[in-house]
Amino acid sequence: MSSAPIKPFVVQHAVPAGVTATRWWWVRHAPVREDGGNIYGQSDIGCDCSDTVVFRGVAKFLPRNALWFASHLRRTHQTAEAIWAAGLPMPGELHKDKAFAEQDLGAWQGMNRAAFFAARPASIASYWFAPAHERAPGGESFNDVFARTVEAVRRITALHAGRDIVCVSHGGPIKAAIAFALGLEAGAGFAFTIDNCSVTRLDHLASADHSGWRVPMINQQPWTADPSHDRMHQPAGPEVTNKLG
Numbered sequence: 651m652s653s654a655p656i657k658p659f660v661v662q663h664a665v666p667a668g669v670t671a672t673r674w675w676w677v678r679h680a681p682v683r684e685d686g687g688n689i690y691g692q693s694d695i696g697c698d699c700s701d702t703v704v705f706r707g708v709a710k711f712l713p714r715n716a717l718w719f720a721s722h723l724r725r726t727h728q729t730a731e732a733i734w735a736a737g738l739p740m741p742g743e744l745h746k747d748k749a750f751a752e753q754d755l756g757a758w759q760g761m762n763r764a765a766f767f768a769a770r771p772a773s774i775a776s777y778w779f780a781p782a783h784e785r786a787p788g789g790e791s792f793n794d795v796f797a798r799t800v801e802a803v804r805r806i807t808a809l810h811a812g813r814d815i816v817c818v819s820h821g822g823p824i825k826a827a828i829a830f831a832l833g834l835e836a837g838a839g840f841a842f843t844i845d846n847c848s849v850t851r852l853d854h855l856a857s858a859d860h861s862g863w864r865v866p867m868i869n870q871q872p873w874t875a876d877p878s879h880d881r882m883h884q885p886a887g888p889e890v891t892n893k894l895g
Contacts, residue, residue: 756789
C-alpha cells in the first residue's frame, strides 16, 4: 500500500490560494419577435420578455453584487430589466458598451433570412451568416466581432479583477468569448449553440505568474425544461431555413 499522503479533494470550481478569479456570466437577450423573418444584426429592435418562468429562473441563478454590462442595443437592456423585475436586485448601473453588440451585418440587414441562406453554399460557416473572415457589405466580419469582444473582455477583466461580471449580449459576442476562452480561432465559436436567455460562464484565473480561463458552463438554461419553453431557442444564425416565406 502506498504511503504517499492523501491529497485533499478540491472542489471543481474552487479557486486556489493566490489566484484571482474574475467570473463572466454571459446572458443572451430574449427572443426577437418583430423581425418579420429578416436578418436584423445591429438593427435596434426589441425583444419578448413575457416568459416570467424563464426570467425567474435566470434571476435566481445569477450572482448578487455583480457588475452589469450590456450592448448599446435595447433588446439587451430589456432583458436585463426583465431579470431585475423577476427578483434579482438591480445594480447601481448598467454599463452599455458597443463592443458587446451583435455583428454589424451591413447591407444584409433587412434581407429575408431564409432566402439569404438558400442562396449560399452549405458549409461549417452555415452555423452563422458567413465564414469568420467574410465581411458583410458595409458591415463587419465575425473576426471583427471577435477582436472587439476580446479587447473589451481583457480591458474589463483588468479593471475589475476578482468580480462577478454579468454581460447581457448577443449570440455573436458570446460565441466569440467562448472561442477566446478556449484559445481557439474566432470561427470555432460557430460550433456552440447559444439559446435566448441562456447563461454561459467563463472564469478568468490569474496568479502572479500565470493566467488562463476555465469554462464552468455554456448555454445553461436555469428554468424548468418543458415544451412550453421551447420557444427560448431562437437561432443566432441561420439554423431555421428549411423553407421560404
